[in-house]
Amino acid sequence: MIFRRLICQALCLLMLCAVGTGAWAQAGHVLTLAPGDGTLLAEQGDGRQQPLAPLDALEAGTRLILTGTARATLDLNGQRVDLTAADSPYTVAPASRGDGVVSNLVNWAVTLIQRDDDLLRTVGAVSRSTADNPLPWLTPGVEGEASLANPLFLVWRGTAPPEAVRLYALDEHEEATLVADRFQLPARQLAVLPLPALSAGRYQLEACFESGCYGQVLNLSAADDASGDAVDEVYAGLADLQHGGPEVWFRAVQRLARHQHEVPLAAEVLANLAGQ
Amino acid sequence: MTSLVQRPLSPLLRQFIVNLLIALTVLLTLQALQHHPLLARQQAVGLDWLMRMTANTSAPADATPYLFIDLDTPSWVALGEPHLVPAETLARLLERLVDTQARAVILDIDLSRRSLRDLAPVAAVMARWQASGDAPPLTLMRTLSPAQPPARLGVPRATAVDEVSTGAAWASPFFTLDVDHRLRRWRLVEPVCEYGQAALLPSVQLVALARQQNALASLQAQLDDWPGDPCDTETQPALPTLQLGDLTVPLHQPGQADVHGLGERILFTLPDAPPRGWAHQPLPSGGSRPLVIRLPVSVLLESDARLPDHLVGGRVVVIGASHVESGDMHYTPLGSMAGPMVLINAMHSLERFGQIRPPPFWVTALITALLVLALSFCFVRLPPLWANVGSLLGIVLVVVPLSLLYFRSGVWLNFLLPLLAVEVYRWIQRFRHYRRT
Numbered sequence: 001m002i003f004r005r006l007i008c009q010a011l012c013l014l015m016l017c018a019v020g021t022g023a024w025a026q027a028g029h030v031l032t033l034a035p036g037d038g039t040l041l042a043e044q045g046d047g048r049q050q051p052l053a054p055l056d057a058l059e060a061g062t063r064l065i066l067t068g069t070a071r072a073t074l075d076l077n078g079q080r081v082d083l084t085a086a087d088s089p090y091t092v093a094p095a096s097r098g099d100g101v102v103s104n105l106v107n108w109a110v111t112l113i114q115r116d117d118d119l120l121r122t123v124g125a126v127s128r129s130t131a132d133n134p135l136p137w138l139t140p141g142v143e144g145e146a147s148l149a150n151p152l153f154l155v156w157r158g159t160a161p162p163e164a165v166r167l168y169a170l171d172e173h174e175e176a177t178l179v180a181d182r183f184q185l186p187a188r189q190l191a192v193l194p195l196p197a198l199s200a201g202r203y204q205l206e207a208c209f210e211s212g213c214y215g216q217v218l219n220l221s222a223a224d225d226a227s228g229d230a231v232d233e234v235y236a237g238l239a240d241l242q243h244g245g246p247e248v249w250f251r252a253v254q255r256l257a258r259h260q261h262e263v264p265l266a267a268e269v270l271a272n273l274a275g276q
Numbered sequence: 277m278t279s280l281v282q283r284p285l286s287p288l289l290r291q292f293i294v295n296l297l298i299a300l301t302v303l304l305t306l307q308a309l310q311h312h313p314l315l316a317r318q319q320a321v322g323l324d325w326l327m328r329m330t331a332n333t334s335a336p337a338d339a340t341p342y343l344f345i346d347l348d349t350p351s352w353v354a355l356g357e358p359h360l361v362p363a364e365t366l367a368r369l370l371e372r373l374v375d376t377q378a379r380a381v382i383l384d385i386d387l388s389r390r391s392l393r394d395l396a397p398v399a400a401v402m403a404r405w406q407a408s409g410d411a412p413p414l415t416l417m418r419t420l421s422p423a424q425p426p427a428r429l430g431v432p433r434a435t436a437v438d439e440v441s442t443g444a445a446w447a448s449p450f451f452t453l454d455v456d457h458r459l460r461r462w463r464l465v466e467p468v469c470e471y472g473q474a475a476l477l478p479s480v481q482l483v484a485l486a487r488q489q490n491a492l493a494s495l496q497a498q499l500d501d502w503p504g505d506p507c508d509t510e511t512q513p514a515l516p517t518l519q520l521g522d523l524t525v526p527l528h529q530p531g532q533a534d535v536h537g538l539g540e541r542i543l544f545t546l547p548d549a550p551p552r553g554w555a556h557q558p559l560p561s562g563g564s565r566p567l568v569i570r571l572p573v574s575v576l577l578e579s580d581a582r583l584p585d586h587l588v589g590g591r592v593v594v595i596g597a598s599h600v601e602s603g604d605m606h607y608t609p610l611g612s613m614a615g616p617m618v619l620i621n622a623m624h625s626l627e628r629f630g631q632i633r634p635p636p637f638w639v640t641a642l643i644t645a646l647l648v649l650a651l652s653f654c655f656v657r658l659p660p661l662w663a664n665v666g667s668l669l670g671i672v673l674v675v676v677p678l679s680l681l682y683f684r685s686g687v688w689l690n691f692l693l694p695l696l697a698v699e700v701y702r703w704i705q706r707f708r709h710y711r712r713t
Contacts, residue, residue: 029587031575054578057586077553077566097564098332098555105329139455141313157457211422245317246455 038068144250153257299694335557367397384596388433463530474504489521
């Protein structure tokens with residue numbers, strides 16, 4: 001624990017050094033101005049004062065004075081600064097001018113240490129739904145893993161639900177036999193496909209939308225992998241999504257979907273995967 | 277002759293030859309398997325990491341700067357959370373840009389499936405745009421109806437403003453999602469079905485590049501010359517290689533041929549909202565300006581005045597949406613990103629880096645040989661502990677900068693793996709030696 005804290009402190013110090021050594025440049029503009037009964041003034045070097053309006057350019061070092069009940073928001077290279085008369089006079093600071101390789105490297109190293117806080121940010125796609133291009137969370141070409149002890153869950157991106165979800169048993173010649181299907185799925189971007197009594201083996205899961213069908217081969221095992229603690233299961237699913245390859249994603253989605261009603265984080269991640 | 281055969285090689289030369297053989301074997305294997313999904317995935321991961329390391333770090337003086345006019349969530353809420361962007365809003369935004377010195381204006385909003393009655397305010401501004409001789413060049417988005425088998429060609433959707441925007445360029449805003457649902461690749465052209473024949477629709481970034489090269493008419497002519505087959509043909513002719521001014525742009529069938537190749541990779545360098553602001557680019561006057569400015573729509577709707585030069589002058593203006601229901605948020609190597617920022621990254625990438633091409637094999641082999649020589653020297657001349665630690669440090673300190681140098685091709689694995697193979701081989705040799713002694 002102490003070691004981890006020391007590393008964090010060292011990395012933070014290094015990051016501050018990286019930021020501190022960077023040059024600064026002037027840049028920015030007035031984003032909004034609510035004058036009320038006052039105004040926003042820029043004081044020049046010779047003491048002259050000039051009124052400012054929204055979108056006017058700001059120079060670094062300019063002194064800004066707000067009078068009365070005026071409120072202003074500045075945009076300094078993407079960073080917002082809210083000002084009232086109480087902040088006057090406010091000297092415009094030079095805006096930062098981006099990052100450096102060192103600070104990027106340090107930021108990356110910090111995310112490695114603080115990976116728990118980083119889980120949601122890095123998990124899955126956040127593409128918003130579009131009715132035109134629904135896309136199921138399946139990875140063709142990669143065999144997924146799941147248990148026969150639970151129903152199968154399918155997540156998709158896009159507001160249009162699949163017309164059908166089907167499960168085919170695959171024999172040794174890759175011949176497919178339909179063993180389960182579901183139609184009239186709810187438009188909530190998560191479908192449940194209950195499984196009849198099946199034997200362990202290879203199956204093909206297929207989701208058909210108006211625009212076409214998507215499928216993934218699954219290895220369905222008889223083992224019940226739902227026996228663990230719900231929170232542990234969800235964290236295992238998150239870890240799989242974050243650090244595992246496509247071969248574990250299907251199993252990860254199953255873990256999250258099974259516990260979505262018990263663990264809000266799981267529901268949140270599923271919504272994220274579905275682009276909601 | 278006999279004395280030559282019996283003469284022992286020096287330890288350094290012997291080590292070098294063995295190490296070089298190992299390294300070159302690994303390198304040749306990598307070369308042979310370069311399109312294998314596992315290797316392509318590692319290359320993608322490596323390129324993603326390098327992009328994160330070099331993101332937002334520098335902006336050359338001659339790079340095109342951008343202004344992103346953003347219908348963000350607060351602006352969208354302020355407009356009453358409309359399902360479609362109101363035409364009045366679009367018209368007011370465009371109106372503020374007609375008389376500016378913007379380098380180009382790109383409207384990243386789908387105007388199809390809306391009536392002329394709905395789009396009347398936009399049509400009015402378009403007419404004025406056309407009539408004005410000084411208005412910035414305009415690019416509009418052409419979306420497609422869903423692709424149909426067997427050729428899977430989408431049909432371009434007409435819009436109600438087609439007839440009043442003949443001076444504008446129409447472009448496709450589509451990209452390819454990788455198997456992990458990340459957006460990494462562009463589609464420089466989109467094969468579409470037009471009047472029963474396959475045709476090519478240029479992408480936004482290709483139009484921007486053509487404009488920069490003063491070759492927009494040439495681009496359209498070259499695309500029109502492509503001899504597309506009838507739309508119901510399963511396979512279409514190979515895509516052409518374009519000549520835009522001095523630049524040669526080979527085209528690949530988007531999402532199908534060369535899907536694991538580097539030519540379709542976007543080098544993302546501009547994050548969606550960097551916490552310390554966007555990189556600045558130097559100005560001839562001695563100052564600097566941010567490469568990207570992002571302005572919320574709500575701010576621009578408070579006035580109808582022409583936008584000031586310090587915000588628009590010389591910039592490519594992209595009008596788009598990032599609000600929560602825009603349907604235009606994507607996961608990229610630099611994190612979650614609004615669609616218009618993806619367009620900006622694609623334009624910046626094509627302008628600054630062009631299509632990524634790996635270095636010639638002989639360059640990679642030569643550099644590997646030099647690195648192996650240095651590594652062999654370490655193993656022969658340094659004490660065992662120093663040799664192990666020093667060589668590992670050397671690999672990190674030399675290979676990472678080399679990868680950064682070759683950032684555009686992302687071939688870091690081709691340098692790293694041969695050296696690591698040599699390193700592992702030497703460790704095994706030492707371990708055997710210790711066991712024997």
